[in-house]
Amino acid sequence: xxxxxxxDEQLAAEAQREGSDGPAFVELLDRFRDRxxxxxxxxxxxxxxxxxxxxxxxxxxxxxxxKFAGRSKYSTWVHGVAVRTCLTLRRGRGRRQRRVVLxxxxxxxxxxxxxxxxxxxxxxxxxxMLEVLDEEDRAxxxxxxxxxxxxxxxxxxxxxxxxxxxxxxxRARVKLKKRFPDQIxx
Amino acid sequence: xxxxLLEQLARHEVPPPPPSATFDxxxxxxxxxxxxxLHVVEFVLQALPHALLHFMRAVGGLIGFTITGQxxxxxxxxxxxxxxxxx
Numbered sequence: 479x480x481x482x483x484x485x486d487e488q489l490a491a492e493a494q495r496e497g498s499d500g501p502a503f504v505e506l507l508d509r510f511r512d513r514x515x516x517x518x519x520x521x522x523x524x525x526x527x528x529x530x531x532x533x534x535x536x537x538x539x540x541x542x543x544x545k546f547a548g549r550s551k552y553s554t555w556v557h558g559v560a561v562r563t564c565l566t567l568r569r570g571r572g573r574r575q576r577r578v579v580l581x582x583x584x585x586x587x588x589x590x591x592x593x594x595x596x597x598x599x600x601x602x603x604x605x606x607m608l609e610v611l612d613e614e615d616r617a618x619x620x621x622x623x624x625x626x627x628x629x630x631x632x633x634x635x636x637x638x639x640x641x642x643x644x645x646x647x648x649r650a651r652v653k654l655k656k657r658f659p660d661q662i663x664x
Numbered sequence: 665x666x667x668x669l670l671e672q673l674a675r676h677e678v679p680p681p682p683p684s685a686t687f688d689x690x691x692x693x694x695x696x697x698x699x700x701x702l703h704v705v706e707f708v709l710q711a712l713p714h715a716l717l718h719f720m721r722a723v724g725g726l727i728g729f730t731i732t733g734q735x736x737x738x739x740x741x742x743x744x745x746x747x748x749x750x751x
Contacts, residue, residue, distance in 0.1 A: 498695075498699065499691075499692055499695045499696075504688070507688060507691060508684070508688075511681060511684060511687065511688075512681055515678075515681035515682075516678050519678045519679065520678065525679060529682055529687070532681070532687070533687070533690050533691050533694055534694075536691045536694075536695070537691065537694045537695055537698050540695050540698070541698060541702070603669065604669055604670075604672065604673060604676075607669065619670065619673075620673060623670045623671065623673040623674060624673035624674050624676070625674075626674065651670075654670075658669070
């Protein structure tokens, strides 16, 4: 007979009772590894930083496991921690260093002179474009367009109202449109 | 180039995450390191001051005895004595 699968919230409650990273935390790590990795990669843009950030996210999930009060879904809380961790790491590094990394990546990715070249340049363009935004607006746009979050999910992750999310995304698009009129449509 | 460059964000593939064994091992190592640091901080901020306080009381008692030639009167636990008498 199959045992009933524990929900994320049940596992989180179990992890709160564990003194160390026990079976419940390991199960949560297993469930959210891919999701956290995607968020970190999208927000940081390279594998090395994404791996560092994803590990840091799980350390924070462990050390702050007593703070999950169950007011939202556990997955939403995890996504919020992941986004805040990435934003903290990005703020810590500074924009100049990021540009160097992105330029290096673009050079490395340019191999055969076909679609790969175009893709790398588009990617560099995209990241350069998004650098004009502040960190939170940039993260909102990436999660909205790259990960297809809806406004309710964004509002829960960023702890904003739905209308505030819509307004910030709209303002971010206007700002991009002003700077790059050819790339952004109305 | 697409009419809206933002729409192209979704087209960029995310590489697969690092192998779970390596990743989990690194996470556990970092968690253990964090726990060790937290325990040291807790020890320094809580246990050490507590121990120092008791040590200083003993030193104070020794100095008091050296000066006055008498031990400080020890406070009696009155609640315990009362309960003992009631039995």
